[in-house]
Amino acid sequence: MNRVEIKNLNKKYSNFSLKNVTFSIPNGYVTGFIGKNGMGKTTTIKSIISLNHYDGSVIFSNTNLHENFDNQKIGVIMDDSFLAKDWDITLVNKAMKVGYDNWNEELFYSYLIRFSINKKMKVKELSRGMKIKLMLAIALSHRAELLVLDEPTSGLDPSMREEFCEIISEYMEDENHTVLFSTHITQDLESIADYIVFIDEGKIILSLEKDEFLEYFKILKCDLEHQNTINESAVLGKKINQHSVEFLVRADDMKAVSNKFIEDKVSIDRIMVLYGRKK
Numbered sequence: 001m002n003r004v005e006i007k008n009l010n011k012k013y014s015n016f017s018l019k020n021v022t023f024s025i026p027n028g029y030v031t032g033f034i035g036k037n038g039m040g041k042t043t044t045i046k047s048i049i050s051l052n053h054y055d056g057s058v059i060f061s062n063t064n065l066h067e068n069f070d071n072q073k074i075g076v077i078m079d080d081s082f083l084a085k086d087w088d089i090t091l092v093n094k095a096m097k098v099g100y101d102n103w104n105e106e107l108f109y110s111y112l113i114r115f116s117i118n119k120k121m122k123v124k125e126l127s128r129g130m131k132i133k134l135m136l137a138i139a140l141s142h143r144a145e146l147l148v149l150d151e152p153t154s155g156l157d158p159s160m161r162e163e164f165c166e167i168i169s170e171y172m173e174d175e176n177h178t179v180l181f182s183t184h185i186t187q188d189l190e191s192i193a194d195y196i197v198f199i200d201e202g203k204i205i206l207s208l209e210k211d212e213f214l215e216y217f218k219i220l221k222c223d224l225e226h227q228n229t230i231n232e233s234a235v236l237g238k239k240i241n242q243h244s245v246e247f248l249v250r251a252d253d254m255k256a257v258s259n260k261f262i263e264d265k266v267s268i269d270r271i272m273v274l275y276g277r278k279k
């Protein structure tokens with residue numbers, strides 16, 4: 001069952017547009033949202049959480065978020081924090097108590113202890129990593145059923161990143177919980193994502209279960225002298241190194257591979273590096 005259905009989402013800026021962005025976020029799973037810089041991840045996420053005007057529909061549990069945003073059930077972590085900078089943590093708690101029907105103050109303070117955030121600190125005094133932890137504590141303490149995370153781990157040190165992923169895994173133990181997780185740190189997705197949505201130049205290129213996503217591609221390597229023997233129409237991107245060339249191809253287009261090529265391991269990182277690259 002899908003928890004969120006995003007259909008024909010269009011958004012136009014002067015130099016960029018989202019083009020009929022359509023994908024689903026399955027209930028009970030972590031969906032990783034990937035794409036190179038500037039390809040439209042944040043614009044899509046801002047539309048999903050109604051921070052953007054857009055055309056199209058975003059259906060969450062039978063509610064069209066475009067018309068009626070359900071902030072009680074949705075937790076958001078992104079750079080644009082919705083918290084007033086002068087609030088200290090005690091005030092944050094008070095404001096959340098008013099704003100959320102299911103606010104659990106005890107749980108909130110227990111997360112703050114776990115994350116080593118002092119109640120007396122003001123929002124403006126927190127580092128990026130601490131703000132991310134605070135937003136995670138808020139999302140978990142109002143019992144959100146959907147977490148929308150825009151590059152949440154990019155300001156975190158490796159141990160906190162691991163802890164963040166562990167907390168998301170704990171959160172996913174409830175089968176009614178769902179996560180959309182945009183990131184450039186593909187190791188995080190390899191450990192916790194079940195599905196991958198891949199956006200490029202404002203268009204959804206693929207939306208698949210993670211293993212199917214990795215099997216969709218092949219990475220082939222050959223010597224410089226054999227680079228022109230490949231079927232160009234199957235090539236999705238290539239990188240010319242000093243002595244070799246790497247090609248990203250669709251696996252279905254390259255079932256039989258000539259012995260001039262060797263297959264390399266496919267990873268989300270290599271797909272990101274090679275996709276759309278011309279030299």
Ligand SMILES: Nc1ncnc2c1ncn2[C@@H]1O[C@H](COP(=O)(O)OP(=O)(O)OP(=O)(O)O)[C@@H](O)[C@H]1O
Nearest residue numbers: 013014015016035036037038039040041042043044
């Ligand atoms: N408010 C805005 N006004 C005009 N253009 C914008 C605005 N916000 C984003 N853009 C443009 O839209 C494009 C997509 O930006 P977006 O932030 O969605 O990309 P992204 O995939 O999240 O990138 P990154 O990985 O770098 O965070 C970029 O070219 C950006 O300059």
